[in-house]
Amino acid sequence: MMKMIRPTLLLVSGVLTFGFLANGERLHAQTTTNWPAFRGLDGSGVVEGFPVRTAWNADPAAGGIDGVLWEIEIPGLGHSSPVIFGNQLFLITAIADLGTAELQIAAGGKPTAADDNGQQQWVILCYDKSNGKEQWRRTARTGQPRATRHAKATHANTSVCVDGKHVVAFLGSEGLYCYDMEGTLLWQRDLGVINISKYGIGWGYASSPAIHNDRVALVCDDPTDPFVAVLRLSDGEELWRVARNGDCERSWGTPFIHAGDDTAQVIVNGWPWIVSYDLESGEEIWRLEGGGDNPIPTPFEANGWIYITNAHGAKSPIFVVRPNARGNISVDLPADKLNVSEDAIVWSTQRGGSYMSTPVVYGDYLYLGNSNGVVRCFNAKTGEKVYEQRLGKDAGVIASLVASDDKVFCPSENGTFYVLSAGEEFKLLSSNKMSEPILATPAISEGVLYIRTTRRLVAVQ
Known part of the structure; x- marks a missing residue:
């Protein structure tokens, strides 16, 4: 277990600027008290600096509650993941005016739409992360949904993105909203109906916004009119919009903004193409032919490289791309490229990627979870498969x-x-x-796990 010498840490704007392990090694760069977006800082899913509990029980029916710091019920229904900045924790939920919205919790993904199109309230919630007390709530929109949802999805799948001054919530067809940290609405935009469908069914919007400096990136891959757009964070002005007709039929992943030495790029998972755009101009930087025809996982950076996966259909690829890639980097790409080289593709494989869950790179290894309960592990630097195991029943x-x-x-x-x-x-x-299903990604802050189940928010310490 990792031990820290706490007096060596300096806290500046929520980020621990340096620290050392007991053996004198420097801590992982992602040492912060904030979890400011979906999957935390830079979407990496990794944070260090505090011990995190290994075992707990949050189900009263399974014995005495153990390890739960606090828990609260969340109104409505949402898969929005907890986002944390300072002492504030943010969620989004959709509250039906009549009845209680239900979820289809079962293995598989039958093409079934939910009968849940009555009057709703889309609400942004802000809590004190230390005790779960509500600080504020704001109703972004009230009305009937402009697009349907899958029976396993919700009308509030996306997570907010926070930079310490702005709280950005994108609800797809229900609009884009920007608040300050006290909940004052700064601006809002309507980007139209974004009906991300398959089999003629709207499966629900799920792509969270991404922030970099004064820019907000959005992915809107409605099959009838797919596009990616970047707006100015300070006032919501749309700076550019690029059509993705022919590049992407549908996607649900969050855009990843990679800030390099000379260029910031917006990398968007998709099918049939994964594409990188210049953050400032929208010009295409590189493209890669994808594999899985339901691209859901979000690209992310580790080891100075960009990791991308998707699945469903014939292929389930994993690609590891150098940020300085340019042009069509899928030309003459072999089926499996496991020899690390200086090419644009560091390594790749056509089998082993994940369908819905975004993987995580931690230390030397890439870990992937799957909807069938299988966890796979690869060497993150070489692509060598390490293990494949099934979790519980x-x-x-x-x-x-x-x-x-x-x-x-x-x-x-x-x-x-x-x-x-x-x-x-x-x-x-x-x-x-946990007593209830977990479909939202947890957050970690100062050693506390914040877990959203289908009905509750639970803090584990």
């Missing part, structure tokens, strides 16, 4: 993986939260009961 990993304190955290829709030991050996440290 009826486990299904829909939420994304996160990691900290030499542990990999795997929420499951079977109501169990699995904790793995980081490393080349599959070692299940604990199976923790």
Whole structure:
């Protein structure tokens, strides 16, 4: 277990600027008290600096509650993941005026739309992360949904993005909203109906916004009119919009903004093409032919490279791309490229990627969770497959993986939260009961796990 010499830490704007392990090694760069977007800082899913609990029980029916700092019920229904800045924790939910919205919690993904199109309120919630007390709530929109949702999705799938001054919430067809940290609405925009559909069914919007400096990136891959857009954060003015007709038929992933030395690029998962755009101009930087025809996972950076996966259909690829790639980098790409080289593609494989859950790179390894309950581990630098193991009975990993304190955290829709030991050996440290399914990605801040189930928000310490 990692131990820290706490007096060596300096806290500046929520980020621990340096720190050392007991053996004198410098801490991981992602040492921060903030979790400011979907999957935390830079979307990496990794944070360090505090011990994180291994085992707990949050299900009264499974024995005495243990390790729960606090818990609260969340009104309505949403898969929006917790986002944290300072002492504030943010969620989005959709509250139906009549009745209680239900979810189809079961293995598989039958093409079924939910009968849930009555009057709704889309609400942004802000809580005190230390005790769960509500600080403020704002109703962004009231009305009937402009697009349907899948029976397993919700009308509030996206997470907010926060920079310490702005709270940005994108609800797809229901609009884009920017608040200050006290909940005052600064501006809002209507980008029209974004009906991300398949089999003629709107499956719900799920792409969270991404912030970099004074820019907000949005992915709107409605099959009838797919596009990516960048707006100015300070006033909401649209700076550019690029059509993705022919590049992407549908996607649900969050855009990843990679800030290089000379260029910031917006990298968007998609099918049939994964594309990188210049953040300032919208010009295409590189493109890569994808594989899975339901691209959901979000690209992210680790080891100075960009990791991308998707699945469904014939292929489930993993691509590792150098940020300085240019042009069509899929030309003459072999089926499996596991020899690390100086080419644009560091390594790739056509089998082993994840369908819904975004993977995490932690230390030397890439971990992927799947909706069938299988966890795979690859060497993150070479692509060599390390292990493939199944979690508990009826486990299904829909939420994304996160990691900290030499542990990999795997929420499951079977109501169990699995904790793995980081490393080349599959070692299940604990199976923790939550009493309800978990489809939202957890957040970690100052050693506390914040877990949204289908009905509650639970803080574990």
